[in-house]
Structure formats: structure tokens, C-alpha cells
Amino acid sequence: MSDNDLQRLFAALLHLDLPKSMASRLCALGGDVDIKCGAVAELDDPAVRFIVFVAEGVAKFVGHLGNDREQVVAFLLANDLTVFPRSDAVPYSLHGITDCRLFAFPADAFIRTIAADPDLAKAVCEHMFVAFDQSRDMSVLLGRKTAQERVATFLTSMAERIGKQNDDGVSLSLPISRREIADSLGLTIETVSRQFTELRELGIIDTNGRSDVTILDRLRIREVAALPC
Template sequence: MGRLLEIKSGATASLGETSERFIVFVAEGTAKFIGHIGNDREQIVSFVMPDDLVMFSRTATLPYTLCGITHARLLVFPAGIFIRAVAADGDLANRVFEHLFLGFDRSRDMAVLLGRKTARERVATFLSSMSERIGTRTSGAISIDLPVSRREIADSLGLTIETVSRQFTELRELGVIDTSGRSEVSIRDLQYIRKLAASVD
């Protein structure tokens, strides 16, 4: 029913589908969903991870692509076939709708984030989201092994890499987080992070 597609880190998925609308299920790995504005400008719309669903439509105003952050395995379905399969299985339908609503929530949060939030609130929103998606609780803290670089975080939040690095440093100095290397983050004060993430000036 679905077409298996594998992409390497840094490679763009070849989504040569003939249907007007199709759905991509992330079976393994991490990728970034990118909107292309023109003149080589692009915006990371979201980071997609295992069990995420990404919807594509040829009627969209802007072109979108999926680019591997790690090696990733994807399943690509024509929208009509996917919807009919889901409709025939009540449990599957519930799980799919749960993932879709989570995706919509993240998209709405991103729209507010880019329009109104301060740099620290944007970084806190990112960390709060990652803690929920891939965080593990260890010794009273939430540990996250980030699959994305500081530059990718900056691009997704509409910030410079210098600003993101400065916010990480300041949060570390406040005792809110600890960091190790470029990818490991331990959130020591999740309540503070969530409070910042919920703030809109």
C-alpha cells in the first residue's frame, strides 16, 4: 500500500508522487520539513520523528521538501488510499488523528512563536517540545539527545545561531539546563521551561 523510501543524512527525499495529495509516515530517523520561499530562502517548518505524519499537497502555494537529519525510513501513501485504510480500522483511526492533532498544535504554536515570542521563549518552546517528544527522565531531570544542530534549531525558530547559543548559555548559567557537547541537554527546571514556553508578550 505504501512506498518505502530511505534517505541519508543531508539528502532530500525524492517524493515523485503522481497523486495530488499524499501522506508520509516517518518509520525511523529524523528529518526536517522545509518550506521554500524562493531566491534560495527556506524555513524549517518542523522536525519530524518516528510515528509522525507529514501531509503534502500539490495545490500548496509554496513547495515543501523533507530533508534527512539522520538516516530515515519513510512510507509514502497516496492520501485517498491512506484515508480508506484508516477508516476501516477504528483503533488505527484514533492513533492517526491523535498524531494529526499534535502536528496541528505544533504548527499553530510555531506561528505564534515566530510572530510574538522573545528569543528565550522560542528556545524554551523548542526545549519543551523536545522534552515531550524524545526526553527521558533521569535523576530528577529530563535528558534529551538532540538530533538537530544549533543551526537547524536557529533556522526553525527564526533566530541566528549566535542567539540560540547565547540562550543555551544563559539558561545553563541560571541552572535551568545542563549541556554536554553539542547534542546532550538535561532540563533541570522543567517548570521554568514550560512557563517560558507558554508566555506570549
């Protein structure tokens, strides 16, 4: 990744101009990680926690529970930043949903470097706090919400991340399969498909094929998702 690529990512992610000198220092710390569709990222040191930027593509974090059971922890889109966790309790892996280009930094070195720039450090910390809030929200989502509430919450979240407003509503071209949605929400693929059908019959969404979704009524889908309106 070039200095210019890193400056673009920081501008998109944190709405912050990254000085070229800082971009050069960070680039010297990190390295490119390419993942093919369906493949698993190979990070250099399994004992090191990494901070990962997504430059291109769509990926997913997967937690492995044993007996071939998996939980999709998060979907990562272009310009996302995340921490690749190291846990003795749950092994994690990072999979390409599409071909991906990532940039990975050893977390300790990254934090020491950005600490020299208070504005940058503050912006990164604020982004991480948002990620922590989303993790807590996911715990509530999986523990207490109904199947329909979970699917409606997922669609609301994706609308905020990749939705495009048009005359009919908010259109989504989901890069994520129904199986992957099910694995992220703790549901079966049959249940996810049934909830899409029910939301469509309620006039809240429209679908075209497996990927294209239009949210016709943003207020009602938030109500169904049990989210503040």
C-alpha cells in the same frame, strides 16, 4: 516495509493494534522511501499529497521562500506520522538529518482504506488534530514570543518527545544542529547559542557539547517558555 513494521508503527504512534488484514492492505498502497543524511526525499508523484510514516531516523520538513531562504516547518522523529503538503504558494521538501527509512502512502487512497475501520480512522484523525494544534502553536511561537521563549519552548517540546528522566533532570540527546534549531524558530544561529548560554547561566539547563542537554528545572523552563505550568 513489512506488515509487522507497519503494525509496530501504529502501536507506537496511535496506541492501537492494527489488524494484519488492514496492515496488508495499507502496505500494498504504500512504498519505502529511503533518505541518506543530507539528502532530499524523492516521492513518486509531485502532484500527489502523501501521508508519511517515519520508521527510522530523523528528518525535517523545509519550506522554501525564494532567494535561498528556508523555514524548517517540523522535525520528524522515529514513529512520527505527517502529511507531505502540496502547495502552490510555498514549495516544500523533506530532508534527512540522519539516514532515514520512511513509508509513504498516497493520502486519498490511505484515507479511503482506513475509513473501513472506525477505530483506526478515529485514531488517525485525532493524531492529525494534534498536528494541526501544533501548527497553530508554531504560528504564535514565531509571531509573538521572544527569542528566549522560543528556545525554551523548543527544548520543552523535545523533552516531551525524546527526553529521558534521570537523577539530574530530563536529558536530551538532540539529533538537530543549532543551525536547524535556528531555522525552525526564525532566529540566527548566534541568537540560539546565546539563549542556550543564558538558560544555562540561569541554572535551568546544563549542556555537554553541542547535542547533550539536561533540563534541570522543568517548571522554570515552562515559565520561561510562557507555557502553562
